[in-house]
Amino acid sequence: MATGKKRIAAKSKVDRSVNYALSDALTLLKEVANANFDETVDVTVRLGVDPRKADQMVRGAVVLPHGLGKQVRVLVFAKGEKAQEAQQAGADFVGAEDLVEKIQGGWFEFDTAIATPDMMGLVGKIGRILGPRGLMPNPKVGTVTFDVGRAVNESKSGKVEYRVEKAGxxxxxxxxxxxxxxxxxxxIVSLMDALIKAKPATAKGTYLKKISVxxxxxxxxxxxxxxxxALVK
Known part of the structure; x- marks a missing residue:
């Protein structure tokens, strides 16, 4: 009951007919975030694109300047020198066939996965497992790379992947x-800058339609x- 009352009280403070200035929206968000844990802050953006068209898919990644405020567990599929590079960069789990077997057995104690290009044949065996969970390495977001040290550092520093859904x-x-x-x-400004730069050339009309936090x-x-x-330079 208390939780219900809190939610009702929080909603009563937000005027859904108003588009708030970003600074005011965030001040209000902090005021109504009254759960008994440190809540995650999310941004939702409606884009003027048709994701059903291949040339209007918006996908990428951005390293947030202040991180996400949580520890990110990074798994790297690599061998030899690249495995050592990943370990030195602070990867939590590094391996090859052994990690594939663990994942096939139902283990998912990691938040992001990185792979060197030569490992993708092996990783592809668990693509149907990783894909639905958003954990499949992808070159478009920098998680399939030989520069594993940099990839690990970026993930640990607050790298966020984004992808437009079917509804835009x-x-x-x-x-x-x-x-x-x-x-x-x-x-948020860093994320929005990345989204604006990722605008497909074929997208017509208004690109940024709605934003909410x-x-x-x-x-x-x-x-x-x-x-x-105006805040995005």
Whole structure:
């Protein structure tokens, strides 16, 4: 009951008819994020694209300047010198066939997976397992690379992958409710900069249609799109 009352009280503070300035939206978000844990802050963006068309797919990754506020467990499929490079960079799990067997057995104690290109034949055997969970290495987001040291460092530093869904919507985490509003704003501006740069040449009309921010248990708060675009340099 208490949880229900909190949610009702939080929703009552948010005017769904208003597109808030980003700074005001984040101040309000922190005010209504009252769960008994440090909630994740997410951004939802509706794009003016048709994901059904291959040339209008929006996908990529960005390293947030202030990270995500959590430890990221990184797994690397590599052998030899590249395995050593991954270990030196701080990867949590490094291996090849042994890791494939563990994953086939139902083990998923990691948040992101990286692979060297020569390992993709092996990794492909578990593509149907990793793919639905968003864990399949992909060259488009920099997780299939021989520069494994850099890939591990970026993942540990707060690298966020984004991909437009069928409805033309992108969801991405940008930090924790415990972050101050300015820190969250910096992360959001970096994400929006990446999304704008990823605009397909074939996309017509308005590209950024709607933006909202929310915490894990909090209501969505609409953000003024023009104001966000002005913040992106």
């Amino acid at each position: 919507i992108v969801h991405a985490p940008v930090g924790k409710a415990s972050f101050d509003a300015a820190t969250l704003q910096d992360n 929310s915490s894990t248990m909090g209501p969505g708060i609409f953000v003024d799109v023009a104001g966000v675009q």
